[in-house]
Amino acid sequence: MPGPGILVAGIGNIFLGDDGFGPEVIKRLLAEGEPPPGVRIVDYGIKGVFLSYDMYGSDRLILVDALPGKGRPGEVVVLEIGPEDIEPVPFDAHAMSPGAILATLQRIGEPLPPTYLVGCRIDTTFEDIGLTPRVEAAVPVAMEAIRTLIDRCLAERSVGRS
Incomplete structure (x- = not known):
């Protein structure tokens, strides 16, 4: 683990x-190459149950996901998620959404680490491989947001050690 x-x-x-x-x-x-020491970058795809195991013990979590619903397609949003933002949902290993994963962590008594969501407002989730042009254009914006969050988290961790 x-x-x-x-x-x-x-x-x-x-x-x-x-x-x-x-x-x-x-x-x-x-x-782009190896992430900085102390940073793991992993594609979980639809394997949320694996994420729930891997995040156990992490001291920072950055989720990267599509955001359906309201908003301009291609808009990148960075949210900080706290325990009060998580609604209880039943455990279902076959439908492990980010909310279900975080709720499961709380249910087993594990404290939620500082958690962020870097999301992109979407155009469609029809059966098709590939991103629509507006969402494709948002990928570099999200990457920069993640790099900024990583730098901030690493700085917070180093301050906490001194």
Whole structure:
């Protein structure tokens, strides 16, 4: 089981159009080379149950996911998530959404680490491989937001050690 550190987790289904945003961002971040020490960057795709195990013990969590609903498609949003933002949902290993994963962590008594969501407002989740042009254009914006969060988290951790 991975230990403390910063976990950057891509979530989404590449077979459902823009829902593949998280995996695409992670793929491109990994193509840039090794992350800084203490940072793990992982594409979980639709394997939320694995994320729930891997995040156990992480001291920072950055989720990367598509955001359905209101908003301009292609808009990148960075949210800080706290325990009060998580609604209880029943455990279902076959439908482990980010909310279900975080709720499960709370249910087993594990404290929620500082958690962020880097999300992109989507155009579609129709069965199709590949991102729509507006969501594709948002990938570099999300990558920069993640780099900024990683730098901030690493700085916070080093201050906490002194």
